Amino acid sequence: MSPSTYRSNPLRDERDRRLPRIAGSCGMVMFGVTGDLARKKLMPAIYDLANRGLLPPGFSLVGFARRDWADQDFGEVVHEAVKQHARTPFREPVWRQLAEGFRFVPGSFDDDDAFDRLADTVRELDEVRGTGGNHAFYLSIPPGAFPTVVKQLSRSGLADAGTGPDGEHWRRVVIEKPFGHDLKSARQLNEIVESVFPQDSVFRIDHYLGKETVQNLLALRFANQLYEPIWNNNYVDHVQITMAEDIGIGGRAGYYDGIGAARDVIQNHLLQLLALTAMEEPVSFDARDLRAEKQKVLSAVRLPPDLDKHTARGQYAAGWQGNEQVIGYLDEDGIPQDSTTETFAAIRLDIDTRRWAGVPFYLRTGKRLGRRVTEIAVVFKRAPHLPFDNTATEELGHNAIVIRVQPDEGVTIRFGSKVPGTSMEVRDVNMDFGYGHSFTESSPEAYERLILDVLLGDPPLFPRHEEVELSWRILDPITAHWARRGQPEPYTSGRWGPDSAHAMLERDGRTWRRP
Structure with a gap:
């Protein structure tokens, strides 16, 4: 070149x-x-x-x-x-x-x-x-x-x-992370840190932003004419962002209890993924322009009016993780029997911009779920007219673009295709791009990229305090609401969260993807 x-x-x-x-x-x-x-x-x-x-x-x-x-x-x-x-x-x-x-x-x-x-x-x-x-x-x-x-x-x-x-x-x-435990503490921490170090010398690590697939989201959107024209409310039905873990808290009781899934994952990782998914094209890919577009998205996020119906929280109970029988959260070493810390959190957010008005974003994270996976699924509206018999398309779902952050990093596109045979039958199929299959060089670990960026003074992948505070402004009303509701809903280890999480989407006429 x-x-x-x-x-x-x-x-x-x-x-x-x-x-x-x-x-x-x-x-x-x-x-x-x-x-x-x-x-x-x-x-x-x-x-x-x-x-x-x-x-x-x-x-x-x-x-x-x-x-x-x-x-x-x-x-x-x-x-x-x-x-x-x-x-x-x-x-x-x-x-x-x-x-x-x-x-x-x-x-x-x-x-x-x-x-x-x-x-x-x-x-x-x-x-x-x-x-x-x-x-x-x-x-x-x-x-x-x-x-x-x-x-x-x-x-x-x-x-x-x-x-x-x-x-x-x-x-x-x-x-x-975490950068504080709520908006007030985040502001206090930022004031202390930035009274000693200039803003450009403060690097807040979110290791998810160092992952190749997260960075590839920008390339997918802005390097291809194929996707950006349909990346809006004219075509997108909803977006699901999932970070699921199949492990429990391990030996992290001292850190995790009192923090919970929402503060540990949604406030930083998932809201950053939401911002990258929903932001407008930046003027350039330097730090200032990237941050400006992410901040616009976070400042436009609106909470649903009924937090009971459009949020869910749970706490894993005993069950089976694969072939292993595992204990519940309250039986883990160091966890008090009356703990109200959630190990599963799901929320619906809306973005009040012309591009995304009317498109809900569903975020969920949890421990002891069905499998370990992090993905962003952009789910499209059904075609307005299908010139097929009902029997020809009864299994046809929504088209979707799924960015797999981990494991098996890559992109899946789901679309309808004719089944081989003499009759017209259309069925959902997947087309996969995998990093491991398409590139001979292995991807560096996220911390390699981020540590090198720190030593080089290269800040695009690091959120500034404005993004941190906007994220807490979104999450604080939800955690305050949950604090008034008492004990989280139990869910069986190895499954995909509490019943309330599934009911949350069913009320909107949708269902969670099964990764």
Whole structure:
């Protein structure tokens, strides 16, 4: 492809060129290195980036936790995580070079001396590893600890970028969801974080936005004349966005109870998917223009007038998950018997724009459901006239475009086709596109893309505080309504949620897709 052709394609930009994007001199400080996220996702992603040649030779990783570890102990923890969870093959030369930049600082979040030692460690890395004063602080910690750590970064001078002989340095902070637990707490958290770090230096991680299929939604819509003309209320009947898990809460009782499915998934993942599905074409694909269109959608979202009829919540009970008998939520370790935390949530939302007026968006998420799947299903209206006998089309349903986010990433198109034979019989069929079948290169893990974007200062895939606050403004009335309703409805593990979720769609003359 010639340079002129490259520039003429509006969906291509520098971060997607075949020439790899390589981070400049930098390091990362990781808080919460003993947690599952760090062990299963973050540390392996850093190794995979190094293995792909996308990190600078002097890249350094500093762990901070309340552990009596030396640098070597931390290195062994990272080594084990990489061996178990890395996507790319283990290569000893890559590992040795990466491990030379490992450091560990023991301490608690309220320990001033520990953060002073951390500041000394960062300065030492600038000198011996050439990290150039550029450091990202990854807060893989409980949300309640965010303010304490951010204030410590400010007090110790770690948040101050400063300048050097090679120009201005950068300091960035990475925050994992949830961003608060309601609108009020989200605003308070944003005020604290942005009083220390400039807006452009705050990266709020939503790992779903790093998935290839989510990004492919933009290409599907805006790179193809085939879909965009019918992506509106003239043709679309409704949209279903589902994130289903077949597992329970595992050992996350301390985090999950009191949070629940709506705050854990709908407020961030599913509302972001809704915004990307419903937004208008952006002027460009840089961060400011993408955010502007997503914010327009979120600000136009309207709740249904009757929250009893158009929301549903449930709590999984004992049942069978495949061939395994599993316990209910209230029997999980650490869950109080009177817990009203929902493990299933479904809501209907409407979008008051010319494109989407009259098209309901149904969002659902839950644990211990029939199978693990995340998908966006755009379901179209029936044809206004069918020139066939009734018997020829009795099984014919709605056309649909289904974007499969995980697993089996790809796109399915459902349409009617004639059944082979002498009679005219039309039946629904599926046409599938799968990433694994169409591309030889494997997709990078979402955290690889997002961590590299942080180190590059590339913000399109990260929501700003305006999006976070709009999302809480949508969800808060629903969770407040549920809080007045008492216990969630139980549903049997291995099934697709409580009866009220199915009744919610049946009232509208629709049914949930069976993924």
